[in-house]
Amino acid sequence: MAKYYVNITKSHTSPGKHDVHEERCPYTPPHTVFLGFFNxxxxxxxxxxxxxxxxxxxxxxxxxxxxxxxxxxxTEKAS
Ligand SMILES: [Zn+2]
Incomplete structure (x- = not known):
């Protein structure tokens, strides 16, 4: 299990998108929302x-x- 975060502001690398990062990622932005622990x-x-x-x-x-x-x-919608 790892902690995951989503960028509060829109990404520079993916214009118009909120990027999701694992806790240990060196590219995790400074302002994020904690998503939770996921496999x-x-x-x-x-x-x-x-x-x-x-x-x-x-x-x-x-x-x-x-x-x-x-x-x-x-898949999520179907199940
Ligand atoms: Zn990352």
Whole structure:
């Protein structure tokens, strides 16, 4: 389990998006909302969508998650 955070302000690296980071990520911004403890970044990104409509997983600490976001949300709606 790891702590995850979402950027309060919109990201510079992903314009218009609120980026999600794991606690240990060197790119975690100074102003964040604590999302909770999650087993994987997919769940953290899903939680972040409850705060902001435009979220994106950090490409450094959440490798692979950003690609699967739409897929994950579709799965969550189906279940
Ligand atoms: Zn990160």
């Amino acid at each position: 994987n970044c997919e769940m953290a990104v899903f939680q972040a969508t409850k705060f902001y409509s435009d979220v994106e997983a950090c490409t450094i600490c959440c490798t692979g998650c950003s690609k699967n976001k739409e897929e994950l949300m579709a």
